[in-house]
Amino acid sequence: MRKDKLIGIGALLALMMLAAVLFVPSINASVNKNELQQSENYLENHNEVKNIIFMVPDGMGLADVTAARIYKNGPDGASLYLETLENIGYQRTYSANSIITDSAAAGSAWACGEKFNNGEICYHADGKPYNPSILELAKADGKATGLVATSTITHATPAVFGAHVKSRNCENEIARQYIEVTGVDVMLGGGVAKFNSTKPDKCGTSGNFIAEAGLKGYPVVYTRAGMDSAVVNGTVKLLGLFNDSGMTPEYLRVPGTTEPGLPEMTSSALNILENNSDGFFLMVEGSQVDWANHANDLNYQLGETLAFDDAVKVVLDWINTSPERKEHTLLIIVPDHETGGFAINGPDKLLNASESVDAGWTSNEHTGVDTLIWSQGPGSKSLDRAVDNTDLYGVMVKALKQ
Numbered sequence: 167m168r169k170d171k172l173i174g175i176g177a178l179l180a181l182m183m184l185a186a187v188l189f190v191p192s193i194n195a196s197v198n199k200n201e202l203q204q205s206e207n208y209l210e211n212h213n214e215v216k217n218i219i220f221m222v223p224d225g226m227g228l229a230d231v232t233a234a235r236i237y238k239n240g241p242d243g244a245s246l247y248l249e250t251l252e253n254i255g256y257q258r259t260y261s262a263n264s265i266i267t268d269s270a271a272a273g274s275a276w277a278c279g280e281k282f283n284n285g286e287i288c289y290h291a292d293g294k295p296y297n298p299s300i301l302e303l304a305k306a307d308g309k310a311t312g313l314v315a316t317s318t319i320t321h322a323t324p325a326v327f328g329a330h331v332k333s334r335n336c337e338n339e340i341a342r343q344y345i346e347v348t349g350v351d352v353m354l355g356g357g358v359a360k361f362n363s364t365k366p367d368k369c370g371t372s373g374n375f376i377a378e379a380g381l382k383g384y385p386v387v388y389t390r391a392g393m394d395s396a397v398v399n400g401t402v403k404l405l406g407l408f409n410d411s412g413m414t415p416e417y418l419r420v421p422g423t424t425e426p427g428l429p430e431m432t433s434s435a436l437n438i439l440e441n442n443s444d445g446f447f448l449m450v451e452g453s454q455v456d457w458a459n460h461a462n463d464l465n466y467q468l469g470e471t472l473a474f475d476d477a478v479k480v481v482l483d484w485i486n487t488s489p490e491r492k493e494h495t496l497l498i499i500v501p502d503h504e505t506g507g508f509a510i511n512g513p514d515k516l517l518n519a520s521e522s523v524d525a526g527w528t529s530n531e532h533t534g535v536d537t538l539i540w541s542q543g544p545g546s547k548s549l550d551r552a553v554d555n556t557d558l559y560g561v562m563v564k565a566l567k568q
Protein backbone atom coordinates (compact mmCIF):
# COMPACT_ATOMS: atom_id res chain seq x y z
CA MET A 167 0.00 0.00 0.00
CA ARG A 168 1.43 3.41 -1.05
CA LYS A 169 3.19 5.30 1.78
CA ASP A 170 1.11 8.50 1.52
CA LYS A 171 -2.10 6.45 1.74
CA LEU A 172 -0.80 4.89 4.95
CA ILE A 173 0.05 8.33 6.27
CA GLY A 174 -3.49 9.52 5.41
CA ILE A 175 -5.12 6.57 7.20
CA GLY A 176 -2.83 7.10 10.19
CA ALA A 177 -3.68 10.79 10.35
CA LEU A 178 -7.38 9.96 10.12
CA LEU A 179 -7.08 7.42 12.92
CA ALA A 180 -5.21 9.95 15.05
CA LEU A 181 -7.89 12.53 14.40
CA MET A 182 -10.62 10.09 15.36
CA MET A 183 -8.84 9.18 18.55
CA LEU A 184 -8.35 12.87 19.33
CA ALA A 185 -12.05 13.52 18.78
CA ALA A 186 -12.91 10.57 20.99
CA VAL A 187 -10.73 11.93 23.75
CA LEU A 188 -12.18 15.41 23.43
CA PHE A 189 -15.78 14.62 22.64
CA VAL A 190 -16.72 11.72 24.88
CA PRO A 191 -16.32 13.66 28.16
CA SER A 192 -18.35 16.53 26.66
CA ILE A 193 -20.99 14.01 25.62
CA ASN A 194 -20.92 12.76 29.20
CA ALA A 195 -20.87 16.33 30.44
CA SER A 196 -23.61 17.35 28.05
CA VAL A 197 -25.63 14.22 28.89
CA ASN A 198 -25.23 14.90 32.62
CA LYS A 199 -25.93 18.57 31.99
CA ASN A 200 -29.00 17.69 29.90
CA GLU A 201 -30.18 15.23 32.56
CA LEU A 202 -29.59 17.94 35.11
CA GLN A 203 -31.21 20.52 32.86
CA GLN A 204 -34.17 18.25 32.42
CA SER A 205 -34.62 17.71 36.11
CA GLU A 206 -37.51 19.89 37.08
CA ASN A 207 -35.84 21.09 40.24
CA TYR A 208 -32.82 22.35 38.37
CA LEU A 209 -34.93 24.28 35.90
CA GLU A 210 -37.27 25.41 38.62
CA ASN A 211 -34.49 26.61 40.84
CA HIS A 212 -32.09 28.10 38.41
CA ASN A 213 -34.22 30.49 36.43
CA GLU A 214 -33.07 33.99 37.10
CA VAL A 215 -35.55 35.88 39.29
CA LYS A 216 -36.58 39.29 38.03
CA ASN A 217 -39.54 39.97 40.30
CA ILE A 218 -40.38 38.85 43.82
CA ILE A 219 -44.00 39.22 44.91
CA PHE A 220 -44.60 38.44 48.58
CA MET A 221 -48.23 38.30 49.73
CA VAL A 222 -49.38 38.10 53.37
CA PRO A 223 -52.94 37.27 54.50
CA ASP A 224 -52.22 38.33 58.08
CA GLY A 225 -53.59 35.93 60.73
CA MET A 226 -55.17 33.54 58.20
CA GLY A 227 -55.32 29.82 59.02
CA LEU A 228 -56.35 26.96 56.71
CA ALA A 229 -59.87 26.96 58.18
CA ASP A 230 -60.25 30.56 56.93
CA VAL A 231 -59.46 29.32 53.41
CA THR A 232 -62.10 26.59 53.66
CA ALA A 233 -64.73 29.00 55.04
CA ALA A 234 -64.08 31.54 52.27
CA ARG A 235 -64.16 28.91 49.53
CA ILE A 236 -67.45 27.44 50.76
CA TYR A 237 -68.96 30.93 51.07
CA LYS A 238 -67.81 31.94 47.56
CA ASN A 239 -68.15 28.71 45.55
CA GLY A 240 -69.87 26.10 47.72
CA PRO A 241 -68.23 23.00 49.25
CA ASP A 242 -67.62 21.35 45.87
CA GLY A 243 -66.93 24.62 44.02
CA ALA A 244 -63.79 26.05 42.44
CA SER A 245 -60.63 26.62 44.46
CA LEU A 246 -59.64 30.05 45.65
CA TYR A 247 -56.96 31.69 43.45
CA LEU A 248 -54.28 31.31 46.14
CA GLU A 249 -54.90 27.55 46.15
CA THR A 250 -53.88 27.28 42.49
CA LEU A 251 -50.15 27.87 43.02
CA GLU A 252 -47.74 25.02 42.20
CA ASN A 253 -46.08 24.47 45.56
CA ILE A 254 -47.63 24.08 49.00
CA GLY A 255 -45.61 23.74 52.21
CA TYR A 256 -45.86 25.05 55.74
CA GLN A 257 -43.75 27.05 58.17
CA ARG A 258 -43.09 27.34 61.88
CA THR A 259 -44.01 30.76 63.30
CA TYR A 260 -42.47 30.98 66.78
CA SER A 261 -40.42 34.10 67.56
CA ALA A 262 -37.20 34.62 69.52
CA ASN A 263 -39.11 35.01 72.80
CA SER A 264 -42.47 33.22 72.34
CA ILE A 265 -44.25 30.34 70.61
CA ILE A 266 -47.02 32.88 70.02
CA THR A 267 -45.53 35.39 67.63
CA ASP A 268 -46.72 38.85 66.72
CA SER A 269 -46.61 40.26 63.20
CA ALA A 270 -43.41 42.24 63.86
CA ALA A 271 -41.28 39.21 64.81
CA ALA A 272 -42.94 36.94 62.22
CA GLY A 273 -42.41 39.48 59.45
CA SER A 274 -38.83 40.21 60.54
CA ALA A 275 -38.04 36.49 60.23
CA TRP A 276 -39.03 36.61 56.53
CA ALA A 277 -37.61 40.03 55.77
CA CYS A 278 -34.27 39.69 57.59
CA GLY A 279 -33.81 35.95 58.04
CA GLU A 280 -33.51 35.69 61.82
CA LYS A 281 -35.68 35.24 64.88
CA PHE A 282 -36.57 38.54 66.59
CA ASN A 283 -38.48 39.28 69.79
CA ASN A 284 -42.15 40.13 69.50
CA GLY A 285 -42.53 43.83 68.68
CA GLU A 286 -39.10 44.23 67.03
CA ILE A 287 -38.94 45.42 63.40
CA CYS A 288 -35.80 43.80 61.88
CA TYR A 289 -33.89 45.24 64.83
CA HIS A 290 -32.37 43.60 67.89
CA ALA A 291 -33.06 45.76 70.95
CA ASP A 292 -30.00 44.15 72.57
CA GLY A 293 -27.86 45.82 69.91
CA LYS A 294 -26.99 42.65 68.01
CA PRO A 295 -26.33 43.41 64.32
CA TYR A 296 -29.10 42.59 61.87
CA ASN A 297 -29.22 41.65 58.17
CA PRO A 298 -30.39 43.99 55.44
CA SER A 299 -33.97 43.22 54.50
CA ILE A 300 -34.88 41.44 51.28
CA LEU A 301 -36.41 44.73 50.05
CA GLU A 302 -33.14 46.57 50.73
CA LEU A 303 -31.19 43.83 48.90
CA ALA A 304 -33.54 44.03 45.93
CA LYS A 305 -33.14 47.80 45.85
CA ALA A 306 -29.36 47.46 45.97
CA ASP A 307 -29.78 45.17 42.94
CA GLY A 308 -31.38 48.04 41.03
CA LYS A 309 -34.93 46.76 41.44
CA ALA A 310 -37.95 48.91 42.19
CA THR A 311 -39.68 48.33 45.52
CA GLY A 312 -43.26 48.50 46.76
CA LEU A 313 -45.42 48.02 49.85
CA VAL A 314 -49.22 47.66 49.85
CA ALA A 315 -51.44 47.05 52.90
CA THR A 316 -54.95 47.66 54.23
CA SER A 317 -53.58 48.69 57.63
CA THR A 318 -51.48 51.82 58.06
CA ILE A 319 -48.60 51.38 55.62
CA THR A 320 -46.27 51.82 58.60
CA HIS A 321 -47.84 48.85 60.45
CA ALA A 322 -45.69 45.86 61.53
CA THR A 323 -45.79 43.67 58.38
CA PRO A 324 -44.97 46.31 55.72
CA ALA A 325 -42.54 47.96 58.20
CA VAL A 326 -40.22 44.94 58.49
CA PHE A 327 -39.36 45.22 54.79
CA GLY A 328 -38.64 48.95 54.76
CA ALA A 329 -37.34 49.95 58.21
CA HIS A 330 -35.29 48.91 61.26
CA VAL A 331 -36.74 50.02 64.61
CA LYS A 332 -36.76 48.71 68.18
CA SER A 333 -40.58 48.81 68.39
CA ARG A 334 -43.50 48.39 66.01
CA ASN A 335 -45.08 51.36 67.78
CA CYS A 336 -42.54 53.73 66.22
CA GLU A 337 -44.76 54.32 63.18
CA ASN A 338 -43.63 57.96 62.68
CA GLU A 339 -40.01 56.78 62.64
CA ILE A 340 -40.95 53.98 60.19
CA ALA A 341 -42.53 56.60 57.89
CA ARG A 342 -39.38 58.72 58.16
CA GLN A 343 -37.13 55.77 57.26
CA TYR A 344 -39.33 54.80 54.27
CA ILE A 345 -38.83 58.27 52.79
CA GLU A 346 -35.41 59.36 54.08
CA VAL A 347 -33.44 56.11 54.45
CA THR A 348 -34.80 53.16 52.45
CA GLY A 349 -36.49 55.16 49.70
CA VAL A 350 -39.33 52.68 49.04
CA ASP A 351 -40.71 53.58 45.60
CA VAL A 352 -44.40 52.72 45.99
CA MET A 353 -46.35 52.82 49.28
CA LEU A 354 -50.13 52.33 49.23
CA GLY A 355 -52.34 51.93 52.30
CA GLY A 356 -53.64 53.85 55.32
CA GLY A 357 -51.88 56.06 57.85
CA VAL A 358 -51.89 59.75 56.88
CA ALA A 359 -51.41 60.54 60.58
CA LYS A 360 -48.13 58.60 60.73
CA PHE A 361 -46.60 60.67 57.92
CA ASN A 362 -47.61 64.02 59.39
CA SER A 363 -47.39 64.12 63.18
CA THR A 364 -46.51 66.66 65.86
CA LYS A 365 -46.60 64.19 68.78
CA PRO A 366 -43.36 62.11 69.01
CA ASP A 367 -43.77 58.33 68.82
CA LYS A 368 -42.06 55.74 71.04
CA CYS A 369 -38.79 56.40 69.18
CA GLY A 370 -39.15 60.16 69.71
CA THR A 371 -39.89 60.86 66.04
CA SER A 372 -42.48 63.26 64.64
CA GLY A 373 -42.59 65.43 61.54
CA ASN A 374 -44.16 66.10 58.16
CA PHE A 375 -42.85 63.33 55.92
CA ILE A 376 -45.57 64.00 53.36
CA ALA A 377 -43.97 67.34 52.53
CA GLU A 378 -40.61 65.63 52.41
CA ALA A 379 -41.92 62.95 50.08
CA GLY A 380 -43.19 65.67 47.76
CA LEU A 381 -39.76 67.28 47.72
CA LYS A 382 -38.24 63.90 46.86
CA GLY A 383 -40.45 63.55 43.81
CA TYR A 384 -43.24 61.36 45.16
CA PRO A 385 -46.72 62.23 43.97
CA VAL A 386 -48.83 62.03 47.16
CA VAL A 387 -52.44 60.92 46.65
CA TYR A 388 -55.41 60.29 48.96
CA THR A 389 -58.05 58.79 46.64
CA ARG A 390 -58.48 56.06 44.03
CA ALA A 391 -58.80 58.76 41.34
CA GLY A 392 -55.50 60.31 42.46
CA MET A 393 -53.81 56.91 42.34
CA ASP A 394 -55.19 56.10 38.88
CA SER A 395 -54.04 59.37 37.35
CA ALA A 396 -50.56 59.04 38.85
CA VAL A 397 -50.31 55.62 37.18
CA VAL A 398 -51.55 57.01 33.86
CA ASN A 399 -48.96 59.79 34.12
CA GLY A 400 -46.24 57.12 34.21
CA THR A 401 -44.97 57.86 37.69
CA VAL A 402 -42.21 55.56 39.03
CA LYS A 403 -42.82 56.57 42.66
CA LEU A 404 -46.06 56.96 44.58
CA LEU A 405 -47.19 57.61 48.15
CA GLY A 406 -50.87 56.76 48.46
CA LEU A 407 -52.48 57.31 51.88
CA PHE A 408 -56.17 56.54 51.69
CA ASN A 409 -57.22 56.79 55.36
CA ASP A 410 -56.00 58.55 58.49
CA SER A 411 -55.32 55.13 60.09
CA GLY A 412 -56.27 51.62 58.88
CA MET A 413 -58.41 51.36 55.72
CA THR A 414 -62.15 50.61 55.77
CA PRO A 415 -62.85 46.88 56.24
CA GLU A 416 -64.05 45.20 53.06
CA TYR A 417 -67.50 44.30 54.43
CA LEU A 418 -68.09 47.94 55.43
CA ARG A 419 -66.99 49.49 52.13
CA VAL A 420 -69.79 51.46 50.46
CA PRO A 421 -70.33 51.90 46.69
CA GLY A 422 -68.70 55.11 45.42
CA THR A 423 -66.07 55.21 48.17
CA THR A 424 -62.92 57.10 47.17
CA GLU A 425 -60.82 54.49 48.94
CA PRO A 426 -59.34 51.89 46.57
CA GLY A 427 -59.65 48.24 47.57
CA LEU A 428 -56.70 45.84 47.97
CA PRO A 429 -57.00 44.40 44.40
CA GLU A 430 -56.94 47.93 42.92
CA MET A 431 -53.93 49.02 44.97
CA THR A 432 -52.14 45.80 43.94
CA SER A 433 -52.88 46.45 40.29
CA SER A 434 -51.63 50.05 40.49
CA ALA A 435 -48.43 48.98 42.26
CA LEU A 436 -47.73 46.39 39.53
CA ASN A 437 -48.39 48.95 36.80
CA ILE A 438 -45.84 51.31 38.33
CA LEU A 439 -43.16 48.79 39.33
CA GLU A 440 -43.17 46.92 36.00
CA ASN A 441 -41.63 50.03 34.41
CA ASN A 442 -38.31 49.13 36.04
CA SER A 443 -36.39 47.00 33.53
CA ASP A 444 -34.40 45.31 36.33
CA GLY A 445 -37.58 44.09 37.96
CA PHE A 446 -39.02 44.67 41.42
CA PHE A 447 -39.83 43.50 44.94
CA LEU A 448 -43.46 43.96 46.03
CA MET A 449 -45.11 43.08 49.35
CA VAL A 450 -48.92 43.00 49.48
CA GLU A 451 -50.68 42.48 52.82
CA GLY A 452 -54.28 41.65 53.55
CA SER A 453 -53.79 43.12 57.01
CA GLN A 454 -57.29 42.87 58.37
CA VAL A 455 -57.91 39.11 58.22
CA ASP A 456 -56.05 39.32 61.51
CA TRP A 457 -58.26 42.12 62.87
CA ALA A 458 -61.38 40.17 61.96
CA ASN A 459 -60.11 37.11 63.81
CA HIS A 460 -59.08 39.15 66.86
CA ALA A 461 -62.74 40.24 66.87
CA ASN A 462 -63.96 36.66 66.24
CA ASP A 463 -66.07 38.15 63.43
CA LEU A 464 -66.72 35.70 60.56
CA ASN A 465 -68.39 38.24 58.23
CA TYR A 466 -65.42 40.57 58.63
CA GLN A 467 -63.03 37.61 58.05
CA LEU A 468 -64.80 36.42 54.87
CA GLY A 469 -64.69 39.91 53.37
CA GLU A 470 -60.97 40.28 54.05
CA THR A 471 -60.00 36.79 52.88
CA LEU A 472 -61.90 37.14 49.60
CA ALA A 473 -60.54 40.65 48.93
CA PHE A 474 -57.05 39.27 49.50
CA ASP A 475 -57.80 36.39 47.12
CA ASP A 476 -58.95 38.88 44.48
CA ALA A 477 -55.59 40.63 44.88
CA VAL A 478 -53.94 37.25 44.25
CA LYS A 479 -55.95 36.99 41.03
CA VAL A 480 -54.66 40.42 39.96
CA VAL A 481 -51.09 39.17 40.52
CA LEU A 482 -51.65 35.85 38.70
CA ASP A 483 -53.25 37.63 35.74
CA TRP A 484 -50.24 39.96 35.63
CA ILE A 485 -47.80 37.02 35.77
CA ASN A 486 -49.69 35.01 33.18
CA THR A 487 -49.57 37.74 30.54
CA SER A 488 -46.24 36.32 29.32
CA PRO A 489 -44.19 33.11 29.71
CA GLU A 490 -41.19 35.32 30.40
CA ARG A 491 -42.90 36.89 33.43
CA LYS A 492 -44.02 33.50 34.70
CA GLU A 493 -40.51 32.10 34.38
CA HIS A 494 -38.84 34.99 36.18
CA THR A 495 -41.32 35.90 38.92
CA LEU A 496 -41.14 34.33 42.38
CA LEU A 497 -44.55 34.49 44.06
CA ILE A 498 -44.91 33.54 47.73
CA ILE A 499 -48.17 33.67 49.70
CA VAL A 500 -47.88 33.04 53.45
CA PRO A 501 -49.73 34.07 56.64
CA ASP A 502 -47.45 35.26 59.44
CA HIS A 503 -49.48 33.39 62.11
CA GLU A 504 -53.05 32.22 62.75
CA THR A 505 -55.40 34.37 64.82
CA GLY A 506 -58.43 33.39 66.87
CA GLY A 507 -57.99 29.63 66.80
CA PHE A 508 -60.74 29.69 64.15
CA ALA A 509 -62.45 26.37 63.44
CA ILE A 510 -65.39 25.19 61.34
CA ASN A 511 -67.78 23.52 63.76
CA GLY A 512 -70.71 23.05 61.42
CA PRO A 513 -73.42 22.98 60.24
CA ASP A 514 -73.96 19.24 60.03
CA LYS A 515 -75.41 19.57 56.50
CA LEU A 516 -74.23 20.77 53.07
CA LEU A 517 -74.15 24.48 52.31
CA ASN A 518 -74.65 26.49 49.15
CA ALA A 519 -72.47 29.34 47.95
CA SER A 520 -73.02 32.55 49.97
CA GLU A 521 -73.91 30.52 53.05
CA SER A 522 -71.52 30.71 56.03
CA VAL A 523 -70.13 27.93 58.14
CA ASP A 524 -70.62 27.78 61.90
CA ALA A 525 -67.53 29.36 63.42
CA GLY A 526 -65.64 28.17 66.47
CA TRP A 527 -63.02 30.29 68.20
CA THR A 528 -60.51 29.36 70.87
CA SER A 529 -59.01 32.82 71.41
CA ASN A 530 -59.06 36.55 70.59
CA GLU A 531 -55.32 36.44 70.16
CA HIS A 532 -52.70 34.91 67.87
CA THR A 533 -52.11 31.18 68.10
CA GLY A 534 -48.95 29.11 67.71
CA VAL A 535 -49.98 26.76 64.91
CA ASP A 536 -47.84 26.49 61.74
CA THR A 537 -49.11 28.32 58.66
CA LEU A 538 -49.25 27.27 55.01
CA ILE A 539 -47.01 28.56 52.21
CA TRP A 540 -48.24 28.71 48.61
CA SER A 541 -45.54 29.49 46.04
CA GLN A 542 -44.38 29.33 42.41
CA GLY A 543 -41.43 30.50 40.32
CA PRO A 544 -37.63 30.46 40.65
CA GLY A 545 -36.52 28.85 43.93
CA SER A 546 -40.03 27.98 45.10
CA LYS A 547 -39.47 24.23 44.87
CA SER A 548 -37.71 24.38 48.22
CA LEU A 549 -40.89 25.67 49.83
CA ASP A 550 -43.02 22.60 49.10
CA ARG A 551 -42.13 21.12 52.51
CA ALA A 552 -41.97 21.85 56.24
CA VAL A 553 -39.70 24.85 56.87
CA ASP A 554 -39.09 27.62 59.41
CA ASN A 555 -40.28 31.17 58.71
CA THR A 556 -36.65 32.37 58.64
CA ASP A 557 -36.00 30.00 55.68
CA LEU A 558 -38.07 32.19 53.37
CA TYR A 559 -35.40 34.91 53.56
CA GLY A 560 -32.78 32.43 52.36
CA VAL A 561 -34.96 31.32 49.44
CA MET A 562 -35.53 34.92 48.30
CA VAL A 563 -31.88 35.99 48.78
CA LYS A 564 -30.73 32.93 46.83
CA ALA A 565 -33.20 33.67 44.06
CA LEU A 566 -31.98 37.26 43.89
CA LYS A 567 -28.41 36.04 43.52
CA GLN A 568 -29.19 33.60 40.66
Ligand SMILES: [Zn+2]
Pocket residue numbers: 225269456457460505532
Ligand atom coordinates in the same frame (compact mmCIF):
# COMPACT_ATOMS: atom_id res chain seq x y z
ZN1 LIG B 1 -52.72 40.30 65.16
